[in-house]
Amino acid sequence: MAELTLDGVTKWFEDDGGRIVAVDDARVEIEDGEFLVLVGPSGCGKSTTLRMIAGLETVSDGDIRLGGRTITDEPPTTRDIAMVFQSYALYPHMTVRENMSFGLEESTDMPDDEIRSRVEETAAMMGIEDLLDRKPGELSGGQQQRVALGRAIVRDPEVFLMDEPLSNLDAKLRSQMRTELQRLQEDLGVTTVYVTHDQTEAMTMGDRIAILNDGKLQQVGTPLECYHEPRNVFVAGFIGEPSMNFFDVDLRNGSLVAEEFEYLLSDETLADVEGHDRLVLGIRPEDIELVGEGEGRHDFRTAVDVVEPMGDENNVYLTFADADRAVATDEETETFVATVSGLRSVESGQKVVARIPEEAIHVFDRETGEALHNRKLDRTEVPQPNI
Amino acid sequence: MSSPPASPNPDDHTRRERIEQTIRDADRTRVALYAILLGLVGFYLAPLEAGLMTAFKTTDAFNRTVPFLPPVADGFTFEPWEIAFSEMSNALVNSLLLAVPATVLSAGLGSIAAYGLTTIDWKYQTALVALFVAGIFIPYQAVLVPLSRLYAIVNTQELLSFLWGLPMMHEHYASIINLIVTHVAYGIPITFLLFRSYYQTLSDEMIEAARLDGASVFSIYRNIVLPLSRPIFAVTLIYQFTQIWNDLLFALVILPSGGGAAAPVTIALNSLTGGIVESFNTQMAGAFVAALPTLLVYVLFGEQFAKGVAGET
Amino acid sequence: MQRLRDVLRRLSPRRGADSGDRELRADGSEQTDRLRGSSELRSDGGVATAEETPTETGRWQSLLSSDFVQSIPFWLPPFLLMGFFVYGAIGWNLVISLTDFEGLLLPEYTVSEFDLEMYRRALSDPSFWTAAQNTLVLLVAFTAVCLLFGLLLAILVDQEIRFENTLRTIYLLPMSLSFVVTAKFWAWMYNPQIGMINVTLRQLGLDFLTLQWISNPDTKLAAVIFALIWQFSGYAMVVYLAGLRAIPTAHYEAAKVDGASTAKMYWRVILPQLRASTMSAAVVLMVFALKAFDFLYVMFGNNPGPAADILATMMFREAFGSNNWAYGSAIAIVLFGMALAVVAPYLYSEYRRGEL
Structure with missing residues (x-):
């Protein structure tokens, strides 16, 4: 009933005759009750998109529909949308109760006692019923955050918009609120658009995530789709921590040829990349295996440059150490990362063999960045989160 | 009285400590500093002190004694104050009738204009803002002749003739109304600027939150912006009150020659001679009578006045 | 059911044509209610025939509900009042200055008879030149000394002294007084026989x-300027003090670490950062100086004499003393031009810095 559709939504700003496009032709259909995370680096247009949905920013082109109703030109007041801001934006002169009642008083004809009971219900749900008669200035950051959420929830809107709502909290409280927010959203079943620059937040919270860069929508999909089947280099590099390793390679005689190594492709993979010869090879750190000895065609001799122990795992920075070309050019040694178990001891300077399994590689076109071949997923079952 | 605006921010402290250290090294500098500062207090207060002393002296006494010394024995009198009060009491009432509504109205209009042009984003906003702000710097001489023409054409006394029959109303209030309108109109630019710079500090997200809460432009002003404007209203009201109370020029031009029954306190003080010879004692008493409300406001709300003054930049 | 009643209520003709309309525009809440009603209509689709094409309605709606339209009731009435009295009056003044309006007759606004005669008269009037010169001297000397004095005061007060607030209050006190009051005080101060000085x-x-401070032509203007400095240097102090407090502590410390003496530190490091304060x-x-009319008028009456006559007093004397309305208006326009020359570059630079 309250599915939200962005149909070619575009935003440009006029600037000294020139036009700066902030959001370019964004198309997403957000289903009723879905939790969509809009993620991207700062300045990518994600906040502008959110503000267009809210009606705080005019739409230059395209349409926004909510439950089949076009709301593109409607003022924010009538859209039946609630938003949680990064700064919480509570009204400092009003008590928590007044903060939460204000929206109901302004946007509905609800009688006072009904407003009162709804506010109290919501406050109880959020665990802030003891704070109702305090003013925002007397609350901690976490409490203010809850009030801001409560203020949105009490209005029972068709859509929640959240603009980096957790970024002002400290790390511990943030992860706690993350879970709580997810649970709340599931219970309420309200369509939610959540903006963040933090890919971890995006991966953990969203039913689907929409990745934006330079005002363009790069990919919309479930977190695991975006992780395992990125549509392009940007998505592949943006999602995942540490980032995917990339190598510029050329396709020669069925092999990917880089300065330091050659990677022989199977016929199956070759078929995917046919017709492109300037390529990028991508491999996620956790897919690289470090083995003691190996002479396979996808085994490479490397040296450990730096080890970052994370506790549960180690991030191992490797350099290609081809024994034949032992001229260790210390400057400009390009490293790539492998993630191995934290219990395994790896030391700087150690020689290891890195195995890059072919079923885990991604190949992109170097010019367009488009993914030509993604990893095989037959080993892992993709869970269906959207049920 | 006024409290320090200097916030106890940690940077200030280290700076202060450093300065203090330097000064401990040179105690003599410190003594000289306080001596200079005290001397300056003398400089700023001397005219007031001499005036106050003179206001309590008989004509004979102020002609013979040193101005800044207090009156002695038979040189002491309250007479100048009695004369000043009796000659200026009507004018005090007029000034109050003029300054209070004009202050409130100009602050209110400045507030809504600033709200209309600050929290709402509009392409030609800057041009309008510039027109408002430029109004602060107009030399009033450039509007005096038109003003006198205007009030010669628009006869407020006739237009509002239905009012004068009412109890407590007098025909000379028509002139005061003219003055109120004038002061309100010329007060708008400065009140606009004061409110605008304050409204610019309000959080955009908060206003947006209110819009998403379904509040109309009017309701946002009424329920969010206005309640948050209290401190800047204090600043503006205090500043405008002193400005309007202190004005002479508009009263000279708009009121019938000599001020008539509507003369505000500045006109009354200017024509207060207190006799044939120049009786400085009466004049000084009159000056204090005229300055008393503004002095009172200043002493009580010095902080707000200082802010209003600084906001003019 | 409730919704239907709302719809019917909203469709029924509005009471009172003109006043009703204004009410709606002035009261945004009512307007948004109305909009909400019609948008609901559209989503129901039932009454679509009564409306224009959807896009046009949308545009019309968005225009009406746009921030701009809703902000009009707020800024337009004050703007009209202020605009009429400030810009309307200046325009009117300009027109009068082009006529020959004088005496007790009414002004005649005949476009064909507009000329620059009054400006020519001013240019050939020696007292105009004297007044213009005095105005400039007053403007420059008063402003420069006030700034210098205010800066020194601010630096002294900024030395973490005790009673800072009391001192600040005292130094700023004269500014809260009327020109009429201060002129009375200074007339007494300057009295040659029994005055305090x-x-x-x-x-x-x-x-x-x-x-004979205020009757001797040599000292008259200086005496006036001195009294005005007494009244307004506290203001310069307040502005500079705010400027000093805004300079990061690190700059003082860096200068100290670099081994600069206190004087050198202020001269090389602090002063350059006070440019914005100085400017405002x-x-x-300067605007205060242009408004110094009240002070001169109380001290000297209509005619301060050539030594202290400024354009403001001359304008008033010509217009309201001698009924030379057109001539007075022309002088006022010159004065306005001077103010504009000071203020326009300032406002423009504020605009460029995005602070308007």
Whole structure:
């Protein structure tokens, strides 16, 4: 009933005759009750998109529909949308109760006692019923955050918009609120658009995530789709921590040829990349295996440059150490990362063999960045989160 | 009285400590500093002190004694104050009738204009803002002749003739109304600027939150912006009150020659001679009578006045 | 059911044509209610025939509900009032200055008879040149000394002294007084026989320094400027103090670490950072100087004499003393031009810095 559709939504700003496009032709259909995370680096247009949905920013082109109703030109007041801001934006002169009642008083004809009971219900749900008669200035950051959420929830809107709502909290409280927010959203079943620059937040919270860069929508999909089947280099590099390793390679005689190594492709993979010869090879750190000895065609001799122990795992920075070309050019040694178990001891300077399994590689076109071949997923079952 | 605006921010402290250290090294500098500062207090207060002393002296006494010394024995009198009060009491009432509504109205209009042009984003906003702000710097001489023409054409006394029959109303209030309108109109630019710079500090997200809460432009002003404007209203009201109370020029031009029954306190003080010879004692008493409300406001709300003054930049 | 009733209520003709409309526009809440009603209509689709094409309605709606339209009731009435009195009056003044309006007759606004005669008259009037010159001297000397004095005061007060607030309050106090009051005080201070200045000088045995301060043409203007500095230097102090407090502590420390002396630190590091304060204080002080009319009028009456006559007093005398309305208006326009020359570059630079 309250599915939200962005149909070619575009935003440009006029600037000294020139036009700066902030959001370019964004198309997403957000289903009723879905939790969509809009993620991207700062300045990518994600906040502008959110503000267009809210009606705080005019739409230059395209349409926004909510439950089949076009709301593109409607003022924010009538859209039946609630938003949680990064700064919480509570009204400092009003008590928590007044903060939460204000929206109901302004946007509905609800009688006072009904407003009162709804506010109290919501406050109880959020665990802030003891704070109702305090003013925002007397609350901690976490409490203010809850009030801001409560203020949105009490209005029972068709859509929640959240603009980096957790970024002002400290790390511990943030992860706690993350879970709580997810649970709340599931219970309420309200369509939610959540903006963040933090890919971890995006991966953990969203039913689907929409990745934006330079005002363009790069990919919309479930977190695991975006992780395992990125549509392009940007998505592949943006999602995942540490980032995917990339190598510029050329396709020669069925092999990917880089300065330091050659990677022989199977016929199956070759078929995917046919017709492109300037390529990028991508491999996620956790897919690289470090083995003691190996002479396979996808085994490479490397040296450990730096080890970052994370506790549960180690991030191992490797350099290609081809024994034949032992001229260790210390400057400009390009490293790539492998993630191995934290219990395994790896030391700087150690020689290891890195195995890059072919079923885990991604190949992109170097010019367009488009993914030509993604990893095989037959080993892992993709869970269906959207049920 | 006024409290320090200097916030106890940690940077200030280290700076202060450093300065203090330097000064401990040179105690003599410190003594000289306080001596200079005290001397300056003398400089700023001397005219007031001499005036106050003179206001309590008989004509004979102020002609013979040193101005800044207090009156002695038979040189002491309250007479100048009695004369000043009796000659200026009507004018005090007029000034109050003029300054209070004009202050409130100009602050209110400045507030809504600033709200209309600050929290709402509009392409030609800057041009309008510039027109408002430029109004602060107009030399009033450039509007005096038109003003006198205007009030010669628009006869407020006739237009509002239905009012004068009412109890407590007098025909000379028509002139005061003219003055109120004038002061309100010329007060708008400065009140606009004061409110605008304050409204610019309000959080955009908060206003947006209110819009998403379904509040109309009017309701946002009424329920969010206005309640948050209290401190800047204090600043503006205090500043405008002193400005309007202190004005002479508009009263000279708009009121019938000599001020008539509507003369505000500045006109009354200017024509207060207190006799044939120049009786400085009466004049000084009159000056204090005229300055008393503004002095009172200043002493009580010095902080707000200082802010209003600084906001003019 | 509720919704239907709402719809019916909203469709029924509005009461009172003109006033009703204005009410709706002035009261945004009512308007948004109305919009909400019609948008609901559209989503129901039932009454679509009664409306224009959807896009046009949408555009019309969005125009009506746009921030701009809703902000009009707020800024337009104050703007009209202010605009009429400020810009309307200046325009009117300009027109009068082009006529020959004088005496007790009514002005005649005949476009064909507009000329620059009054400006020519001013240019050939020696007293105009004297007044213009005095105005400039007053403007420059008053502003410069006030700034310098205010800066020194601010630096002294910024030395983490005790009673800072009391001192600040005292230094700024004269500014809260009316020109009428301060002129009365200073007329008394300057009185040659029994005024405080001369009496004090005599007590100190400095009889040769006693002068007829405000009747001697040589000292008249200086005496006026001195009194105005007394009244407004506190203002310059307040502005500079705010400027000093805004400079990061690190700059003082860096200068100290670099081994600069206190004087050198202020001169090389602190002063250059006070440019913005200087600029805004200077503009406001010049505006005060242009408004110094009240002070001169109380001290000297209509005619301060050539030594202290400024354009403001001359304008008033010509217009309201001698009924030379057109001539007075022309002088006022010159004065306005001077103010504009000071203020326009300032406002423009504020605009460029995005601070308007």
